[in-house]
Amino acid sequence: MNYRQLVLAGILSLLAFALWTSLEFKQIAAGVAIFLFGMLSLENGFRQFTGGFLERVLRQTTDTIPKSLGFGIVSTAIMQSSSLVSVITISFLSAGLLPLITGIGIIFGANLGTTTGAWLFATIGMKMSLSAFALPMLVFGVVLNFQQPRALKAVGAILAGLGFLFLGIDFMKEGFVSYQSAVDLREYAMTGVTGLLVYTGLGILATVIMQSSHATLALTLAGLATGQITYENALALAIGANIGTTVTALIGGLGANIAGKRLAGAHLLFNTATAAIALILIEPLRWSVDFLSALMSIAEHDYTVKLAMFHTLFNCLGVAVMLPLISRMASALERWLPEREEESAAQPKYLNPAAMDSPDSANAAVRREVWHLFDQAFVILAHGLHLHREQIRNCDDLEATINNSRERIDIDIDLVYRQRVKRLYSAILDFISGRMTRMSSASSTESLYRLQHAASEMVEAIKHVKHLRKNLTTYMVADNIAIRKEYNDLRLRVAMVLRETHRFYEGKFDDASTAILELDEIAVRARVDRESMVARVTKLLGAKRIDSAMATSLLNDSAYASETVDAILTGTRSLLTATDVEAARTTEALSVSDAGQAEITV
Amino acid sequence: MGFKDLVATLDDVLRKRDKGKSLKRKELKRLEQALKKKRAKYLKRLYSGSAEETPSQIEVRLRVVEAQLAKLRELRAEASL
Numbered sequence: 209m210n211y212r213q214l215v216l217a218g219i220l221s222l223l224a225f226a227l228w229t230s231l232e233f234k235q236i237a238a239g240v241a242i243f244l245f246g247m248l249s250l251e252n253g254f255r256q257f258t259g260g261f262l263e264r265v266l267r268q269t270t271d272t273i274p275k276s277l278g279f280g281i282v283s284t285a286i287m288q289s290s291s292l293v294s295v296i297t298i299s300f301l302s303a304g305l306l307p308l309i310t311g312i313g314i315i316f317g318a319n320l321g322t323t324t325g326a327w328l329f330a331t332i333g334m335k336m337s338l339s340a341f342a343l344p345m346l347v348f349g350v351v352l353n354f355q356q357p358r359a360l361k362a363v364g365a366i367l368a369g370l371g372f373l374f375l376g377i378d379f380m381k382e383g384f385v386s387y388q389s390a391v392d393l394r395e396y397a398m399t400g401v402t403g404l405l406v407y408t409g410l411g412i413l414a415t416v417i418m419q420s421s422h423a424t425l426a427l428t429l430a431g432l433a434t435g436q437i438t439y440e441n442a443l444a445l446a447i448g449a450n451i452g453t454t455v456t457a458l459i460g461g462l463g464a465n466i467a468g469k470r471l472a473g474a475h476l477l478f479n480t481a482t483a484a485i486a487l488i489l490i491e492p493l494r495w496s497v498d499f500l501s502a503l504m505s506i507a508e509h510d511y512t513v514k515l516a517m518f519h520t521l522f523n524c525l526g527v528a529v530m531l532p533l534i535s536r537m538a539s540a541l542e543r544w545l546p547e548r549e550e551e552s553a554a555q556p557k558y559l560n561p562a563a564m565d566s567p568d569s570a571n572a573a574v575r576r577e578v579w580h581l582f583d584q585a586f587v588i589l590a591h592g593l594h595l596h597r598e599q600i601r602n603c604d605d606l607e608a609t610i611n612n613s614r615e616r617i618d619i620d621i622d623l624v625y626r627q628r629v630k631r632l633y634s635a636i637l638d639f640i641s642g643r644m645t646r647m648s649s650a651s652s653t654e655s656l657y658r659l660q661h662a663a664s665e666m667v668e669a670i671k672h673v674k675h676l677r678k679n680l681t682t683y684m685v686a687d688n689i690a691i692r693k694e695y696n697d698l699r700l701r702v703a704m705v706l707r708e709t710h711r712f713y714e715g716k717f718d719d720a721s722t723a724i725l726e727l728d729e730i731a732v733r734a735r736v737d738r739e740s741m742v743a744r745v746t747k748l749l750g751a752k753r754i755d756s757a758m759a760t761s762l763l764n765d766s767a768y769a770s771e772t773v774d775a776i777l778t779g780t781r782s783l784l785t786a787t788d789v790e791a792a793r794t795t796e797a798l799s800v801s802d803a804g805q806a807e808i809t810v
Numbered sequence: 811m812g813f814k815d816l817v818a819t820l821d822d823v824l825r826k827r828d829k830g831k832s833l834k835r836k837e838l839k840r841l842e843q844a845l846k847k848k849r850a851k852y853l854k855r856l857y858s859g860s861a862e863e864t865p866s867q868i869e870v871r872l873r874v875v876e877a878q879l880a881k882l883r884e885l886r887a888e889a890s891l
Contacts, residue, residue: 721837722844725878729871736870794837797885800877 235383236427243376243423246369247289249349253365254287256358266296266314270306273313273534277527280317288325288422290318290453294471301467308467309538312474316527316534319450319478323523325422326429326446326516333377333426334433334512342378345371380430387436397438404487407441411448412455421453425519429512439511443494446519447486454479470541477537482526493522554584554628556635563639567652570643571786574659577636578783582713584628585666589706589772591617591624592673593699594684600703601710610696610703614685621674629667636663651789658786665779669772673702676768679761690753694741694762698769701737705730705773709780720787721795727777727784728800734773741766838886845882849875 227234265283270276284290293314301311349368352360398406414424428445431437437445454476486493497518498508506513530537557580563573590597594617595610603609640656648656676698683695708730717723745762748754754762785792852872856865863871 718844721841722848725841725845728878729874732874733867733870791837794834794885795841798841798878798881800874800881 232383232386235386236380236430237383239376239379239381239383239430240418240423240427241376242372242379243426244418244420246372246374246376247420247422248369249365249372250287250369251289251292253362253367253369254289254292256362256365266306270310270314273310273531276310276313277317277320277531280314280319281321282317284318284321285324288322288328290322293318293321294475298468298471301471307538308470308474308542309535311467311471312478312534312538315471315475316478316530319482320520320523320527322421323516323520326425326519327513329377329422329426329429330512330516333374334381334429342371342374346375377426377430380427381434384430384434384436387434394436394438397441399440403441404444404490407444408448408451408483408487411445411450412452413448414445415449415452416455421449424449424452429515432515433512439514442511442515443490443518446515447483447522450479450486450523451483466545466547470538470545473541473545474537477541478526478530481530482523485525485529486522489522489525493518493525496521554631556580556632559635559639564643564646567643567648570639571652571655571659574636574639574643574656575783575786577632577639578659578663579713581629581632581636581663582666582779582783584632585670586706586710586713588619588621588624588628588670589673589702589776591619592621592670592677593702594677594681595699595703600707606703606707607700610699611693616681616685621670621677625667625670629670633663633667636660654789655786658782658789662779662782662786665775665782669775669779672768672772672775676702676765676772679765683758683761688754688758690748691758691762694744694748694754695765697737697741698762698765701734702769702772702776705734705776709776712780712784720784721791724781724784724792724795725798727781731773731777732800734770734777738766738770835886838882842879842882842886845875845879849879 223237227237266279269279280293283293287293297306297311297314301308345367349364349366349371352364353368355361355364397403411424411428414427415421418424425446428437428442428449432439432442454472458472458476497514500517500521501508501510501514506517556577558573558576560573563569586600587597590600594615595613596617599609599613600606637660640660643656644653680695680698683691684699686692686695709727711717712723717726742763745754745759745766749756749759785796849872852868852875855863856868856872859865860868
């Protein structure tokens with residue numbers, strides 16, 4: 209047992225003890241758990257519901273900072289999830305579809321949008337008994353969640369999420385009411401600067417533990433509504449929640465690429481600065497809240513609504529102060545968090561406007577860039593097979609290495625594709641279409657078409673490996689030796705093709721024509737391997753060493769492996785033939801066709 | 811365009827066609843040499859054994875090279891017509 213497991217076991221034991229000894233604590237903790245579950249369900253529902261819609265809106269409405277700010281406010285206010293908005297923003301930043309400055313604008317907006325949550329809880333959540341309609345919401349939500357259409361499913365998840373959210377608040381309120389009869393938490397209230405700092409710290413801690421500023425705010429509001437937390441301390445807790453929420457973003461940013469890290473940095477800077485401003489200007493802010501409350505006819509002792517107003521006000525103040533500094537913040541973050549070598553490797557290296565001037569330089573630049581794309585795709589394909597690039601390239605006995613390796617490489621293929629390949633692919637397509645508008649010889653144009661085809665085939669290979677990986681990840685570590693061995697054979701089939709074609713990417717061939725002919729050998733060998741696997745699967749199924757579900761998965765995945773192999777080989781062939789189109793025609797005539805390949809069996 | 815110009819153009823076209831054919835023949839000859847060399851290499855590997863590949867894998871390679879050589883001979887026969 210390592211120290212992490214020990215700490216977790218300790219925390220769980222403490223929690224179990226607290227739940228066992230205190231009924232009130234159990235009620236509040238259950239409320240928090242139900243609330244957090246509701247947040248998850250709500251986020252999940254919106255994720256299904258958006259289905260690309262949010263991404264389309266994001267692409268079209270974030271070309272200026274005010275628009276990106278507006279997008280952040282509106283989307284977070286509707287979905288009540290700043291983390292969902294942050295995740296989509298990070299993915300757009302990583303793919304180079306958004307500049308950092310606009311991404312920061314969205315994060316500022318999301319911080320403002322999230323303040324609507326406090327209003328929702330302070331008005332509807334605290335003033336009404338929510339269980340009356342939280343329970344019907346849950347029932348309808350669950351029923352809709354069982355439906356087939358995606359939209360209905362999404363509505364169901366959103367309804368259930370809201371139901372859980374309100375039910376959680378009700379539990380928290382009741383928990384605090386029960387506490388009143390047992391312990392008066394106001395005895396622990398603190399005043400002055402000490403109280404401000406201690407309760408800000410508590411707000412940070414609560415948000416870090418619960419990973420949700422909404423949960424801290426709901427808890428604070430419940431405590432405030434039942435009189436267990438003083439208004440002064442509640443303000444400090446709200447400030448703490450604002451700082452605490454950046455820890456969640458920072459943890460998320462650690463696993464992301466440099467764009468994600470910069471955005472998490474911006475989030476941290478904004479929230480810390482806003483919290484510092486709120487702490488320094490706490491008294492003027494309180495006066496402003498009182499003044500605005502009087503103006504809006506809010507009762508003097510309606511502290512829950514006043515807390516929501518304070519939350520909105522100090523976040524607005526933060527935006528007002530930080531917005532003029534947004535471009536400085538972006539350049540400072542780019543300076544503090546420079547791009548790593550591997551990330552700069554995902555930028556186009558050879559395509560530049562100067563190379564477009566002549567057909568020869570344009571073809572050479574595109575050819576080199578496609579080699580570069582192949583190199584990047586190689587890493588993704590290798591990791592997709594749970595292998596390291598060096599293992600495929602240099603290992604003496606690849607078969608033994610694969611059979612003995614059970615290491616799982618956790619990657620999100622979609623994300624790394626966007627980070628490492630999509631940008632290159634888009635740049636190649638843009639460059640080729642730009643070059644096509646100028647005069648070129650027929651062979652030069654054909655060469656460009658072949659290069660474009662080569663790049664698209666490699667992208668296809670990545671998609672096939674993504675499908676292959678789903679079952680592979682499970683079966684490569686399965687206890688059933690037969691299925692494990694067959695999946696390792698699939699890995700070997702693709703890895704061997706990668707190894708052989710990689711020699712070509714490194715320029716290790718005498719001439720393009722003989723290299724093209726050699727691709728036939730690799731293709732036929734992969735086909736023979738596939739056919740022998742099909743025969744083995746039938747035998748294994750007959751001998752009951754694998755079940756029919758395993759056999760079906762294996763045959764489907766064998767088809768994915770073959771499609772991956774075909775795409776790699778077709779891409780490499782297109783790339784090699786693009787060097788000299790005239791010579792390539794002669795070589796292509798020699799290439800063993802499918803019919804010819806079919807005759808070769810061993 | 812006069813008759814002389816027409817003849818000159820035709821002459822040009824024919825010369826280019828011949829040049830193309832001879833280039834193709836040259837390329838085919840070079841490829842035949844390369845393929846024969848490769849076949850010899852695989853045969854040697856098949857009889858003496860290889861640490862990298864099994865005999866059946868080498869045999870697959872050999873069959874592909876032989877199929878390519880057969881196609882090449884057909885093409886050379888067409889080119890010499």
